Structures are given as C-alpha cells and as structure tokens.
Amino acid sequence: MRHGQLTVAILHDAAHGDYLIVGAGGLGREVACNVESALANTGRRILGFVDSNADALRQFEHQYPPVVASPASFVPSPGTLLLMAISDHAEKLKVAAQLEERGGVFGSFVHPTATVFRTATIGRGCILARDSGVSANATIGNFVLLNGYAGVAHDASVGDGSTISSYVDICGRVSIGDEVFVGSHASILPGIRVGARARIGAGSIVTRHVAVGATVYAMPAKRLMHNE
Helix, strand or coil: CEHHHHHHHHHHCCCCCEEEEECCCHHHHHHHHHHHHHHCCCCCCEEEEECCCCCCCHHHECCECCEEECCCCCCCCCCEEEEECCCCHHHHHHHHHHHHHCCCCECCEECCCCEECCCCEECCCCEECCCCEECCCCEECCCCEECCCCEECCCCEECCCCEECCCCEECCCCEECCCCEECCCCEECCCCEECCCCEECCCCEECCCECCCEEEECCCCEEEEECC
C-alpha cells in the first residue's frame, strides 16, 4: 500500500469510522495518544483496547478508553479499524492472524509529522511514530513499528513484525528480516543484511551482515550470542 492510499485509509476512509487498539501496554498507550491527536476534529474516536488483561489500564483509568475485549473473545464489527500495539514480535503476528481470520481489518497509522516519500511502500498494521521517515523506494512490511525520529533510507526494506526504535538510522539498501529488533540510536550502514529474529543493541553501529537469530551490540557491533 503506497503512502497516498495509506493516509486516506487511516484517517479519512468512509468505510471505517472508529478505532480499536490491539494491546493496552505502554506501546498501546503511546499509540492512543498519537492517534487521538491525529483524529482531532474528524468526528472519529478510539473505542477502546483489545487486550488479554482486562485490568491493564486500571492505574490509568479515566485517562484512556477501556479494555473492551480479549483477543480470544473479540468479534470484529463493520466500520471499525484495528491498530496494532503489541510490542512482542511473535505475539503480535500471532494475534493479528487470529483477528484477521475472524474478519478484523488492520490499518496503519502514520503520524502527521512523519515523512513518507511517495515511492515508499507501507504494509498493513504498521505504526509510524512522530518525526519518523521512510525514503524513496523503501519498503516497510506488515505490523512494523517505526518509532519516533527513526529513519529508513532509500531502497531499504524492513520485514514483517520488526521494531525499529527511536533515533535509529537505517541506511540505503539495508535489508532487515522479519521480527527483528533494532535498539535506540543504532545505525545500520549501507547494504547490510540483517537476518530474521536478530536483535541489535542500542547505540550499535552495524558494519557487517547479521545472521538469522543473532544478537549484536557495540560500536562497531560485535556478536554476543546466537538466539536459536
């Protein structure tokens, strides 16, 4: 889905009125605050959260809409768009698949301050936080979190379910696999390949390809362990 279509689908598609956020943890609360500001004066609203913990927002009551259902019991309703806010990579893909099988429709949220070039491609279920950027011909997969001030440069790709933390710099032609975590302030240099389920520590400078399931950390990044 290209950015021009994406913006319409998230905020102005007549087929979808209100929103539910899947996940009521810290990420869910961040997404709620971001979306509320974008929905101002649109007549649309966040109906609540879908979370397995009915008490997830107890200490924040009156600050957020309620948890209305668990993923196991949730029944999608026409005209309601789902936004994914589960931080665990495998869990969010699992829950997303379950809800989509029951007819749930996920949108992607692009913060009004984010910059997405017209030739970039964004999948479904993504969250692009404030001041993030996706450059020319870059590809973002499904259910990706691109946190604040993170940037994905030209011709780079980010796989399904991955998390790109704040202030991360993904340079041109980088390829990131599915379910990868990249910590805050990390830099991945041009042309690097990062295998699926890898973890890159905060502040790392990645100068070599990263194997599937590996954890790397340091400047330049060094391999510490293998996750599988």
